[in-house]
Amino acid sequence: MENISFRTIVLPLGDRLYRLALRITMNRAEAEDVVQDTLLKVWECRSEWEQIGNLEAFAMTICRNRAIDITKRVGRNAASLDVVDNRRQTTDNGQQSLEAHEQLSLVRRLMDNLPEVQRTIMLLRDVEGRSYQEIAQVLGISEIQVKVYLHRARTKVKNGVKD
Amino acid sequence: MDYKYIEQLLERYWECQTTLEEEAILRTFFRQEDVPASLLPYRQLFIEEDKMANEHLGKDFQDKILRMVDEEEPASSLPEGGPVVCKARRMTVIHRLRPFYRAAGLIAIMLSIGNAAHQSFTDEEDAAKTPQMAETIPFDSLQDISIGQPEEQSAALATQIPDTLDAFTR
Numbered sequence: 001m002e003n004i005s006f007r008t009i010v011l012p013l014g015d016r017l018y019r020l021a022l023r024i025t026m027n028r029a030e031a032e033d034v035v036q037d038t039l040l041k042v043w044e045c046r047s048e049w050e051q052i053g054n055l056e057a058f059a060m061t062i063c064r065n066r067a068i069d070i071t072k073r074v075g076r077n078a079a080s081l082d083v084v085d086n087r088r089q090t091t092d093n094g095q096q097s098l099e100a101h102e103q104l105s106l107v108r109r110l111m112d113n114l115p116e117v118q119r120t121i122m123l124l125r126d127v128e129g130r131s132y133q134e135i136a137q138v139l140g141i142s143e144i145q146v147k148v149y150l151h152r153a154r155t156k157v158k159n160g161v162k163d
Numbered sequence: 164m165d166y167k168y169i170e171q172l173l174e175r176y177w178e179c180q181t182t183l184e185e186e187a188i189l190r191t192f193f194r195q196e197d198v199p200a201s202l203l204p205y206r207q208l209f210i211e212e213d214k215m216a217n218e219h220l221g222k223d224f225q226d227k228i229l230r231m232v233d234e235e236e237p238a239s240s241l242p243e244g245g246p247v248v249c250k251a252r253r254m255t256v257i258h259r260l261r262p263f264y265r266a267a268g269l270i271a272i273m274l275s276i277g278n279a280a281h282q283s284f285t286d287e288e289d290a291a292k293t294p295q296m297a298e299t300i301p302f303d304s305l306q307d308i309s310i311g312q313p314e315e316q317s318a319a320l321a322t323q324i325p326d327t328l329d330a331f332t333r
Contacts, residue, residue: 006232011225018220032220039228107207127215129183151179158177161204 005049010042013056016128017063023123024067024116034070038063060138064120071116110160118153121146166199173205 017038021031042059045052052058111119117139124130124138132143139146172189175181181189192198193209 007229011228014224014228015219019215019218022218023215032224035220035224036228036231040231043232107211111211123215126186126212129187131183147179151177154177154179157208158205161208 006043006046009055010039010059013059014039016056017059019127020060020063020120020123021067023119024064025071026112030070030074031067034063034066037066054134054137057134057137060124061140064138068116107157107161110157114153114156118149118156121149122153122157125150166202169202173202 014035017035018031021034021038022028025031025034038059041062042055045058049055111122114122120139121135124135125132130138132146135146136143169189169192172181172185176186176189190209190213193202193206194213198206
């Protein structure tokens with residue numbers, strides 16, 4: 001029974017967890033390790049699944065904390081995401097114009113240079129389509145705070161793109 | 164073409180006043196190639212977010228996790244009091260045929276008993292024919308044989324028997 005739930009409910013969260021971990025660690029291998037640790041941690045807590053209201057938020061919280069721990073341990077900052085950017089640019093469709101590449105790179109740089117909490121909130125809202133309530137639950141802050149952080153993040157990106 | 168609605172939505176988007184559905188409309192709008200110049204700088208933001216949404220784990224990742232979970236599962240399903248230890252034992256041909264030996268032995272015992280019983284029964288019958296056995300036959304039982312005979316014959320027979328027995332034993 002528990003195994004079926006893990007397969008059908010927990011395991012499909014892997015990609016979402018990976019995107020979250022990737023936005024924090026800026027490293028694919030580390031992000032994968034974070035997701036693995038997170039899923040195993042959730043599996044270890046299987047006796048408490050019924051008490052946990054939102055298993056996805058629970059997993060997201062574990063994932064975020066692990067990713068932050070790894071980032072602190074390695075001493076990495078957001079600027080190192082340029083490595084990911086360069087890889088992405090080389091794999092993009094050749095038909096895209098250089099201008100588009102530059103613009104894309106600019107947007108990515110702007111997003112990656114946001115503080116971790118703003119970056120995470122922007123990902124959860126704009127990429128994962130989570131409600132303010134769910135984001136607040138994952139981050140352990142109020143919905144008002146979520147909106148404040150998101151507003152700051154979007155404003156920075158908007159101003160950066162306009163300039 | 165009038166993009167006022169999109170522009171209004173975008174303004175509300177920057178202010179974090181849009182719903183998830185309205186943000187989906189914006190995303191759909193910016194996915195198209197034909198975007199007015201005034202909105203073009205913002206297009207890359209939505210395109211980039213779409214690309215982020217397509218980041219996936221490797222194909223073998225799920226299998227790896229399932230293997231790790233399956234390895235741990237038996238430990239949790241072990242009975243209380245620790246694991247059950249099973250010892251392997253080598254079975255030789257003698258061990259395998261032991262039930263047949265036992266059955267054969269049992270049959271042999273039963274046959275011996277039956278034979279012995281039969282033998283003792285037949286010996287008892289034959290003993291009555293020997294002189295020693297005949298000597299021990301009680302006189303009363305011989306008298307019983309004569310029941311049903313005429314009285315004269317019975318009396319005569321009764322007087323003859325002791326003589327016959329004496330002669331026989333001599």
